[in-house]
Amino acid sequence: MSQAWIVALSACLAFAACGPSESKAPAAVAETAVDEQLEALVPELVDAIQAKQPVFVMDHVGEAFKDERGLDYFGVRSVVESYAFRDEEVGARLESVAITPIEADKQRVVARVAFALGQRIAADKALPPGAVTYAFDLVFEKHDARWRAVAGSYRRE
Numbered sequence: 285m286s287q288a289w290i291v292a293l294s295a296c297l298a299f300a301a302c303g304p305s306e307s308k309a310p311a312a313v314a315e316t317a318v319d320e321q322l323e324a325l326v327p328e329l330v331d332a333i334q335a336k337q338p339v340f341v342m343d344h345v346g347e348a349f350k351d352e353r354g355l356d357y358f359g360v361r362s363v364v365e366s367y368a369f370r371d372e373e374v375g376a377r378l379e380s381v382a383i384t385p386i387e388a389d390k391q392r393v394v395a396r397v398a399f400a401l402g403q404r405i406a407a408d409k410a411l412p413p414g415a416v417t418y419a420f421d422l423v424f425e426k427h428d429a430r431w432r433a434v435a436g437s438y439r440r441e
Contacts, residue, residue: 316385322431326381330397333376338368346432375400389426417441
């Protein structure tokens with residue numbers, strides 16, 4: 285398993301879960317707005333990966349989390365902690381994000397995140413050599429006033 289893959293997986297898990305996409309949203313979804321708390325949380329999660337804050341990240345992954353390849357909450361925690369406790373820098377930068385309401389207390393997050401091992405990634409700089417970008421398609425559910433990931437998918441671009 286490559287280091288870049290593990291870092292990307294950490295971020296994927298930080299974001300939380302993805303569900304099947306629908307080409308047409310039901311009328312109730314059109315009336316639901318993007319939650320401002322979730323909108324602020326997504327970049328905070330990416331920053332937490334770079335700042336090596338595993339507790340913050342895992343507070344936003346549901347215990348029932350499972351990605352399309354079978355990775356569960358404990359697998360995510362293991363990956364996140366393995367990078368948080370390294371001496372080596374972990375760079376992470378949110379490249380783009382789109383949030384779409386699915387239903388009350390459930391929203392889809394589609395994001396692109398760049399990662400680099402051994403160095404931080406500055407917002408205003410080109411990606412360093414060896415950096416990788418992953419596309420995430422996640423679904424967050426709101427539980428007890430906190431957004432948590434419940435499933436997901438990701439792919440290297």
